[in-house]
Amino acid sequence: MMRSLSITPAKCTGCLQCEMACSYENEGVFNPAKSRIKVFVFEHEGRNVPYTCTQCADAWCKNACPTEAIQINAATGAKVINEGLCVGCKVCTIACPFGTVNYNHATGKVIKCDLCGGDPACAKACPTQAITYIDADWTGYDKMRGWAARTDTQSAAQV
């Protein structure tokens, strides 16, 4: 089964466990500044929104890369940076409509979410299931189920 990250902002409390898990998994250090997922806190609205790469099927970043450094992991569908090929030109950061590919000045390469090879650390660390890793073809399943539960089947049957 192909899976994808599913984000439900209403469940996010802004604890940043995901950012620390991401930085630890990828950089070996607790450091949100090095995280590929970011939680945006909209203070005056009381909203916390995690945001990261959605792994576009036809990916702008991949299409724009002049060195073919962005490759698809066939098992996960993740668009993965091949650091050996990346020259740090940043064209992908311009091409990405969502801003989820970013340049890392320390390495001279770009960084983005690679789904941790199929076991995303952010989803595992999230205490509220605001970030889950689920069936890519059924990311709407829980939402559908929620609405289904509210459907008034009894009165419909009476009509």
Add this chain to the structure above:
Amino acid sequence: MGWHKKVLRVNLTDGSCNAEPLNMQWAAEYLGQRGLATKYLLEEIDPKVDPLSPENKLIIATGPLTGTMASTGGRFSVITKGALTGAIACSNSGGYFGAELKFAGWDMIIFEGRALSPVYLLIKDDSVELLPADDLWGKSVWETDEILHRRHQDPQLRVAAIGQSGEQGVLFACVVNDLHRAAGRSGVGTVMGSKNLKAVAVRGTQGVKVKDPARFMRVVAEKKQILAENAVTGQGLPTYGTQVLMNVINEVGALPTNNAIDVQFNGASKISGEAMHEVRASDGKSNLVANKACFGCTIACGRISKMDQTHYTVVNRPEYWGASGGLEYEAAWALGAATGVDDLEALTFANFICNEQAFDPITFGSTLGAAMELYEMGLISDAETGGTALKFGSAEALTKMAELVGKGEGFGKVLGLGSKRLCEKYGHPELSMSVKGQEFPAYDPRGIQGMGLTYATSNRGACHLRSYTVASEILGIPEKTDPLATEGKAGLVKAFQDATAAVDSTGLCLFTTFAWSLDDFQPQVDAACDGEWSLERLSEVGERIWNMERQFNLAAGFTGKDDTLPKRLLKDAAKTGPAQGRVNGLDQMLPEYYQLRGWDNAGVPTRETLSKLGL
């Protein structure tokens, strides 16, 4: 590890900012944060110093687990000699600021001296600058936060600041970070204001490392699971926040009401956590908007609220219509029960003002309660209050006075003295519900006996966060004890005090202790910090810290005579509820407590006790 082993020393008098190595010997003996910074303070200042003089110092300290993935690993403390109390002050806060400071590569900041004119400290990793804050002086915390974000063009900057109350010398001013998290008690913000230090803004990109990362990750995951499965940390606190307690404490007859004249409040349910969930008739929305976690916290007890826009306090004031820090239990009690006010929206507004102008809602509410009693006795006149009738139950009095204290204006200046000085001024010192100059919070010691000993012996003045025996006496954690009994409470208080002192030195949050005992902290500390951290060592560190704080206070001029309670709690019996007819039995607990502590009859640690603890 867990440390960068780097302290930032800022001399405000000469404007110098210097890095120095963290004293790792002291870190081995006092762990971090509360313990370690108190050791620095005790070594560096004369405890007799005037808290508001340049000779006092102000330390912002993280713990070794601050900025790690341990649940609740975002805590920091502000340590100084308290403006309100003249005792050791250590106020703990969450939010994001503490972790950010650690990420910038600093374990601790020591501020000394006094700037000639207002300044703020800007930290971007290794780059540290003191910058003029003349234009920020007179601004609220919320305005300061916005201006600094705009000026430095960095949305990820974390800001801790004082408001106008701290500038104006309100003696219970806080340091507020991330808009609505506070190092709240004892007037640590007043000390910051006395140094002409308006704010600290920090951005860090260096991260934190621990000793044994793989083991640390395994252990913290295990401990997070315990929090998730516990009824309090996994359900009660996420659903209702600390406000889960309002109805519970009222029912057991331990909710101090109208300046502790009563122990139960008729309006309790109207200002409870449950009430925050209810849909308002006016706008069809609830007061509570969302749960909010501090950095790293998997509990998320924080409340985010929105005001009813038609409430009299905010009509035509859209600056208060946005979501912000909502009522926590202690604030709801102080602003509500202590003053007899049951208007949830008025309480929420007053709480917003406490955050916006950075002052302690516990001391404020309790002081206003005392002023209301004095007013009703005819000792405070309308002329003094500027025409506001300070009657118990008056929401108008509460919100008006909150705004005046916030700005340090009018009668707000008098209230800004705190209840001890206010009641002395009007000739009734016994009406101040305080110990060592600090007001006690939301648990009446007539209904919860252990809290009497807790308040009487707390090193920073009356406080619930020094030994929260409510956990045992009411909630049955770790085991149920009778709240009306005094037997066994001396040992309970000592055990809670020592464990709490250790927890407050880790960088983690005390609220985890509803689910965790010291055994759960131990493997996390051990996997993160240099050396071996056994349970025995952690317990001993806690006891060492408690005795060190005691030494600070004794050197500052406090004696065993200060280990007492307001007369009302010792003489006037509770009128209603399960504790009806009872006073607090402090005299039955205190001698045993001294004995268990290894202190003499005057409350002074014996030579053997000190040497046993390496003090």
